[in-house]
Amino acid sequence: MKITGKTAVYGIIGYPVKHSLSPLMQTAAFKELSLDAVYVPFEVKPEELKEAVSGLKALSVKGFNITVPHKERVIEHLDFLSEDAEFLGAVNTVKEEEGKLIGYNTDGEGFIRSLKEEGVEVEGKKVLMFGAGGAAKAVGYALLKAGAKFLNVVNRNFQRAKALGELLGKRGNVLIYPLKENTVEVLLKEADVIVNTTSVGMKEGDPYLFDYSKIPKGITVVDIIYNPPETPLLKAAKEKGCKVINGLGMLVHQGAVAFEIWTGKRAPISKMKKVLKEELYGRST
Template sequence: MSLKQLDGHTILIGLMAYPIRHSMSPTMHNHAFEKLGLNFAYLAFEITNDKLPKAIEAIKTLDMRGSNVSMPNNQKVIPYLDKLDPATEMIGAVNTIVNDDGVLTGYTTDGTGMIKSLDDEGIDIRGKKMTLAGAGGAGTAIAIQCALDGVKEISIFNRDDEFFQQAKRNVELINEKTDCKATLHRLEDKEDFKNEINSAYIYADATSVGMKPLEDQSLVNDPSWLRKDLVVFDTVYAPRTTKLMEVAQKAGVKQVFDGLGMMLEQGAAAFKLWTGEDMPVDYIHNILFDDND
């Protein structure tokens, strides 16, 4: 965002999550605003669950155009919003808030962003089997959007923690509302986890494992678990090479992806919701990828 564009008419958009200082979203959106000559500014705010109610109220109070929302707030934010997009209501998690004259509507663009990022790489997961770790905001969006878009089978793994019931809900909803077959598994069962990864076309990790402060960890540590023709997708993009990606590279996996492409495509969808304009995706792609390889 160029300083010469900041004035008394600049419209603020936020990003509310914790931790969030590593995020590349401010770089992405502010460069896009500048490129298109739009008088917006995008700032990151470290917001935990306890600060969330006042933070959401501030969107209305400050007449912000909206905000992105990420962990740990994707699901906790829903009671504070006025409306949900129909697909988002099914997913039960929000990553984008749009403020229309004081009416806050929640959307989720994570799932479509993930699928679009794979499409951009020539990878079509429709009609295939996915093994997915995680049932938080991103994991839920990915599971349900992939089921809606034609993935044939999804094995969902989660620890027996506060998100396990969400994982159970995701499986039930997919089986009830889509043609996809979903099954629920416990991450504690390592042999089951290994077998489900081995039988999948794509393994996707939608947990925070691999992200600071867990950057030296991975749910998969043994390269023998990963076939060379498996697609490995990690939603984490900072660090650019996660522990999972290192394990996959040691296994000789040819198609290994971090979450930067997904972040770009979900961001482009949110950008459109806020501004009505198409994000200059190729321009932003070059900034994010070339500057951070």
Template sequence: MNINGTTKTICLLGHPVKHSFSPNIHNYLFEKYDKNSVYVCFDIKERNLKNSIDGIKALGILGCNVTIPHKVEVIKYLDEIDVNAKLIGAVNTIKNEGGILKGYNTDGMGFVKSILDKGNDLTNKKIMIIGAGGACRSIAVELASNDVSSIEIRNRSEEKAKEIANIIKNNFTTETSCSTEKIDKKALENIDILINTTPIGMESDLCPIDESLNPQNKILVCDIVYKPHNTSLIKWAKKHNLEVVHGVNMLINQGLHAFNIWTDIKPKDEDIENIKDIYKKINNITFD
């Protein structure tokens, strides 16, 4: 990559961001498609979010990704919101169009593609989502768009979970419910897919569920946390011979869509495999 006086910047805003694989994704794509741009990360506390968004305009930054914990709060500082992002109520991608900042959400599409790529069908499936933040919003809307039967949201705060449940109820036929109760064996028996959308497990051995649970049905277990690759939730699932979807699959898929938004270039299928190879080398792992 040849950085010079005309190099443009695209960035990630979040807290924390030191774990991010996004620079590897986008700097690979910029180089491959001969775009004179560089992708960097900015660790932004919530009190500094507005100033950071103002800085995108002031510095002429072409766009950015937005991650935990800013995906919902950032909306109030943008000029325009894509229709789907408005429905979701969360933004993870921003494009600077001549000083007009427009927000998009690629999380849900990236997540659903990760499930479909493994040969799974979502029609009439019963879903349980842990967490009720921006990622949950986007994933729940996209799952409802793919005709899942029901979505149950488990979260410490019932208020946030109800907000997302109401979005689904008002726009789709998918049944929705929410609860603050801990997940037990009976809860697992009533679902097809379990999804963690919280940061629990990020660079730690914490698990969002009780690891002593012994599921009797073959559920699909998904974690949007991608570092470590095998989170405690993923390890628990593998211990019980359950099929899993790792967080890095969603990260790559949503990243490719964000790249398309910024550049109007649609990455090729080979780019997914090349990016996975980069990820494997960095983390010394193999994919399932």
């Protein structure tokens, strides 16, 4: 590509950042729309976050993503926050506007868009969500915002579930439960949609979250893990005739929402998805 004095600079900060797929996805999007822009990874140590953010601001970097471990701590270095970012206390996208830095959180909207893309509407649905970590916060919030009838949250660490329940309870009907086989068995019976936001299923040999033979037939099962593309949870759900959705769509759409915030243009979703599939699975379909 041709870099000139007018080329806009975007990027991502994280520690580590080498594993990030965002440079690949956003670069493909800029190229697809022939935008004069580059997107680069910046590895930023936690103790250097303040300097890094003011450096990005001073250099007029137009926008950047934030990944682990900076999503919460970056907030104190920003000028304004979107409503979602403020509620969640976490930012994954920053836009520079007239010298000010505005923080957004696109994870939740990315999740909902990925469901819509697969024809799944959340409004009025009874949702059972596993996990109470960072991803659960954004996903749970988005589910309630999209009109879920109620959200049952199950987590191994009950204290963590409690904290999440207190936060999300401000936005809708949320009940929390410990990760126990008999409790889950009861909750499964009333779920229209099951969402896994835990990291269980990422690695071969991971334990099962619960007895997957108890998944009700024909419901929707979502796993926000994108690698492997089919976790044991999704495999079992598919065998039960459920509609299954993995985390690739969420990954693409959170990036697409960021792209749209930065450029004001519709993101080239299929191109972004194609490059990710090639990178992750060695195929584009």
